[in-house]
Amino acid sequence: MGQPEQTTYWQNLKRLPWTLWESLVRHSRPDTDRARSQTVFSNLFLHLHPTRTHIRSLRFSATMALGVITVSLFAILVVTGVLLMFYYKPSVETAYNSVKDIHYVVPLGRIMRNVHRWAAHLMVVAVLLHMARVFYSGSYKRPREFNWLLGIGLLVTTLGLSFTGYLLPWDQLAFWAVTIGANIAGSARELTDAIGITQSMDPGGFTREVLLGSKGVGGEALIRFYALHVMVLPIMLTLLLGVHFWRIRKDGGLARPDADVTHAGKGAAPKGTPATKPDAAPTKTYGLMCVVRDKQPATNLDPADTVPSWPYLLRAEVLIFVATLVLCIVLGLLFDAPLTEAANPAIPENPAKAPWYFLGLQELVSYSAFMGGMVIPGVALLGLALIPYLDREKEPAGVYFSGSTGKRIAGYSLAFGVLLAVIAVAIPVKYGWLRNWMPDINQLWIILLNPGTLLTLAYMAWSLVVLRTTRSTRMAAIAIFTCFLAGFIVLTYVGSELRGPNWDFFWSKSSWPTH
Amino acid sequence: MSERLKPDPVPRRDFLGIAGLGTLALAGVGALAGMVRLLKPYVYPEPMFKFRLGRSDEYPPGTVRLVPERSIYVISEPRGVAVISLVCTHLGCIVAPGDRGFDCPCHGSRFDHKGKVLRGPAPRALLWLEVTQAADGSLMVDANREVKPNTWYRG
Numbered sequence: 001m002g003q004p005e006q007t008t009y010w011q012n013l014k015r016l017p018w019t020l021w022e023s024l025v026r027h028s029r030p031d032t033d034r035a036r037s038q039t040v041f042s043n044l045f046l047h048l049h050p051t052r053t054h055i056r057s058l059r060f061s062a063t064m065a066l067g068v069i070t071v072s073l074f075a076i077l078v079v080t081g082v083l084l085m086f087y088y089k090p091s092v093e094t095a096y097n098s099v100k101d102i103h104y105v106v107p108l109g110r111i112m113r114n115v116h117r118w119a120a121h122l123m124v125v126a127v128l129l130h131m132a133r134v135f136y137s138g139s140y141k142r143p144r145e146f147n148w149l150l151g152i153g154l155l156v157t158t159l160g161l162s163f164t165g166y167l168l169p170w171d172q173l174a175f176w177a178v179t180i181g182a183n184i185a186g187s188a189r190e191l192t193d194a195i196g197i198t199q200s201m202d203p204g205g206f207t208r209e210v211l212l213g214s215k216g217v218g219g220e221a222l223i224r225f226y227a228l229h230v231m232v233l234p235i236m237l238t239l240l241l242g243v244h245f246w247r248i249r250k251d252g253g254l255a256r257p258d259a260d261v262t263h264a265g266k267g268a269a270p271k272g273t274p275a276t277k278p279d280a281a282p283t284k285t286y287g288l289m290c291v292v293r294d295k296q297p298a299t300n301l302d303p304a305d306t307v308p309s310w311p312y313l314l315r316a317e318v319l320i321f322v323a324t325l326v327l328c329i330v331l332g333l334l335f336d337a338p339l340t341e342a343a344n345p346a347i348p349e350n351p352a353k354a355p356w357y358f359l360g361l362q363e364l365v366s367y368s369a370f371m372g373g374m375v376i377p378g379v380a381l382l383g384l385a386l387i388p389y390l391d392r393e394k395e396p397a398g399v400y401f402s403g404s405t406g407k408r409i410a411g412y413s414l415a416f417g418v419l420l421a422v423i424a425v426a427i428p429v430k431y432g433w434l435r436n437w438m439p440d441i442n443q444l445w446i447i448l449l450n451p452g453t454l455l456t457l458a459y460m461a462w463s464l465v466v467l468r469t470t471r472s473t474r475m476a477a478i479a480i481f482t483c484f485l486a487g488f489i490v491l492t493y494v495g496s497e498l499r500g501p502n503w504d505f506f507w508s509k510s511s512w513p514t515h
Numbered sequence: 516m517s518e519r520l521k522p523d524p525v526p527r528r529d530f531l532g533i534a535g536l537g538t539l540a541l542a543g544v545g546a547l548a549g550m551v552r553l554l555k556p557y558v559y560p561e562p563m564f565k566f567r568l569g570r571s572d573e574y575p576p577g578t579v580r581l582v583p584e585r586s587i588y589v590i591s592e593p594r595g596v597a598v599i600s601l602v603c604t605h606l607g608c609i610v611a612p613g614d615r616g617f618d619c620p621c622h623g624s625r626f627d628h629k630g631k632v633l634r635g636p637a638p639r640a641l642l643w644l645e646v647t648q649a650a651d652g653s654l655m656v657d658a659n660r661e662v663k664p665n666t667w668y669r670g
Contacts, residue, residue, distance in 0.1 A: 176608065180621060183606040190638045210554040215659075216607070220560050346583050348608040350620035366622035366636050369606055436634055443638050503623035503635075 036310040046314075048245045050253060052306040053313045057254040062137075062398065065320045066130035071241070072324040073123040077161075078234065080116040084109075088168065090226040092219040095170035096342040103339060114332030120162050122328065124357050127158050135387070135481050136410070138397045138474065139255035145388035147247040150240055152385050157237045159357065164229035166355050167222060175343035176352035178225070179217050182208050184365060184373030191370050194443040216345070255397035350501045359495030360488050363425070366503050367433065367450035376456050380484055387481070391473040406478050409466060413479045417486025420458050424451040425494050429505040459483040564659035568646075571596065571654050581612060587644065587656065588612075590628075595667025598656045599630045600642040610641070617641065630664065640664055 037051040102109035140148035186208030213220030364372025463480035500506040574591040608621035616627040630641030645660035646668035
């Protein structure tokens with residue numbers, strides 16, 4: 001009576017490992033291309049990949065792996081960051097000592113913190129390089145405009161994460177970098193002061209107090225930055241990343257010259273034209289699994305020049321991840337993350353410098369806080385965001401510089417951008433600026449006419465000249481992007497290497513005055 | 516043809532839906548404004564901005580004193596006492612006394628002994644703070660209240 005049922009239970013229990021595994025993965029052993037493709041297609045995490053990848057997308061020169069490197073760094077940051085959270089205590093009294101504990105007492109705490117720091121710096125570099133790669137290969141063009149916008153969102157979020165993390169050790173470096181940063185956020189006051197309306201309208205003060213929770217950098221700022229750093233911004237970044245990945249696939253994979261880039265989306269046809277028949281030769285491999293509905297997915301028929309994502313793409317990704325991790329660990333073993341004395345609100349560091357990627361901005365800020373810290377970066381970000389909407393020329397995507405003319409334009413722009421940035425730094429260093437010439441000059445003039453604004457205007461003018469002569473929006477975009485990149489690099493170099501105490505100019509750190 | 520057959524700008528069957536969505540959007544904006552407002556405190560966590568400087572006879576005319584723990588600089592002259600803040604008006608670093616006045620370590624602003632900008636990016640002179648006298652005769656400074664430069668307090 002009960003006997004057969006018991007046997008069934010017992011047998012089921014014995015088969016548990018298999019049934020559990022079977023319920024986990026939906027497909028047979030992934031030993032054929034078809035089974036692997038099905039796995040990629042039906043697994044939540046793997047399905048961010050296409051089932052098949054174009055061989056061109058796998059070439060190192062196509063992407064330089066910068067996207068995968070960035071994601072790998074983010075993964076490393078999440079893991080090390082969570083581990084650091086178990087020991088870090090975000091309050092003015094305890095923060096500094098808990099970081100010191102992590103460094104000296106916590107088992108492996110030092111390497112975790114070092115890796116976290118290095119991965120954070122590298123992530124900023126990787127994001128910037130990734131942006132440059134996407135730009136120069138023209139991969140932002142239709143239909144990938146929106147993914148470019150998402151990328152800019154990711155850039156800003158990454159910088160935000162890096163900056164909020166900078167405060168947490170609560171040492172002198174952190175305290176003064178964030179004091180400066182917060183005042184830049186509040187620098188609209190410079191303009192309202194110059195016009196004389198701060199009493200009635202003070203957007204700068206509002207922004208700063210919302211950011212800091214107080215008038216100055218203190219416990220409130222620390223807990224706010226902590227909340228942003230460990231919750232708000234990582235969640236934002238993860239969401240944006242998810243959409244960013246998803247859009248790569250939906251926009252037809254990586255941009256390549258021979259791909260038909262007229263429309264995107266699963267089986268989606270351009271508006272107004274009839275949908276393509278399922279049996280028409282697919283131009284985008286991602287569509288295979290759903291286009292072929294009635295029969296077996298035709299994954300064993302190779303559309304020209306594609307290979308199964310598993311193993312080719314996945315293997316490349318794992319290798320890049322491991323290489324990135326090794327790099328972070330090696331850097332973490334060789335170089336400690338800095339930790340200066342505990343924060344002292346009465347004595348600033350001299351020179352007090354922001355994190356390196358903001359030193360270009362700090363250089364601009366040393367002419368005018370509002371222009372250098374708000375307007376110029378704002379204009380730069382807006383310009384970046386507009387690029388794919390202003391440059392709508394149809395041309396082969398995925399070709400670096402769009403050919404030889406683009407290479408030439410980029411070369412000229414690089415020279416022009418570097419030269420002008422050097423001049424913009426050299427003139428104030430050598431001859432001073434408006435206030436040295438006319439001590440009682442109105443502040444509005446200093447805000448409007450400073451080396452930073454003139455440099456930005458010159459770059460824009462150069463781009464317009466290129467637009468006029470080449471009659472190509474793509475060339476104009478290459479010109480202005482290259483100029484801004486050159487300016488960013490020159491100013492960052494000057495800010496980090498050539499500025500010493502009192503932000504004076506020094507050719508080398510060894511000539512800084514000692515005190 | 517009667518008026519009724521003209522197509523309405525908002526179809527009648529869509530009206531409730533549109534009104535509902537509009538209300539929802541309005542509520543969302545209101546909630547967002549509230550969330551932003553929450554972040555700007557009414558009460559500041561810092562210790563009192565107003566503090567005692569000491570008795571006025573501790574500052575006879577001719578005194579010039581740096582009070583680093585309050586980031587201020589006290590000048591006493593025959594015409595009265597003045598307190599100048601050492602917080603740079605550019606980006607909030609603390610200026611240090613130098614040969615020709617005050618130097619800001621962060622972006623190289625320089626101020627003269629009365630706080631006037633000599634060079635650099637500082638948009639305005641160092642703040643002159645309000646000086647008053649408490650009931651017991653000691654001088655009080657309010658770091659949150661600015662007065663016009665060259666305002667001297669005479670006790």
